[in-house]
Amino acid sequence: MTTSPGTTTTGTTPLRVASDEPAGWTGWISFAAAMLFVIGTLSCIAGLAALLRDESYFAADGQLLVFDYTSWGWIHLALGLLLIAVGVGLSTGAAVARIAAVIVVGLNLVAQFTWMSASPWWSAVMITIDVLVIYAILVHGGDVRRTD
Secondary structure, eight states: OOOOTTEEEETTEEEEOOOSSOOTTHHHHHHHHHHHHHHHHHHHHHHHHHHHOGGGOOOGGGEETTEEHHHHHHHHHHHHHHHHHHHHHHHHTOHHHHHHHHHHHHHHHHHHHHHTTTOHHHHHHHHHHHHHHHHHHHHHGGGOOOOO
8 A cells, every 4th residue: 555755554544744844723823823912902901991991890899809990900901911922922833832822821711700790791702712722722732833
């Protein structure tokens, strides 16, 4: 039986050997990098909204867990800037950016859960995007190699 270059056979099933050309799943990493820009920008907007006009959010006693809206505004603004930064790093294919992205997106996911009492629909959409980004990075992150 003949096989194409880059494959071997064991029994009847061809196995793919790692090659230098990117796999078809690299689009997931591009998606994750683009979503990091988007959720970073949205987190910055939410943070600025909480800082500049905290009466636009309503929750029990004016607090989310143990912080007031101004504190959460700064947290969301800082997370937003970090998300944008790791999005830039992820778009370059750096391995350290993948690790940093999972950590920062995980922190954003937790922050969105705690923000849910003030803005449930916004938080639900952001949590969904965060989960998709983490999936893309963890499952398909190795498909992208940095080309120096």
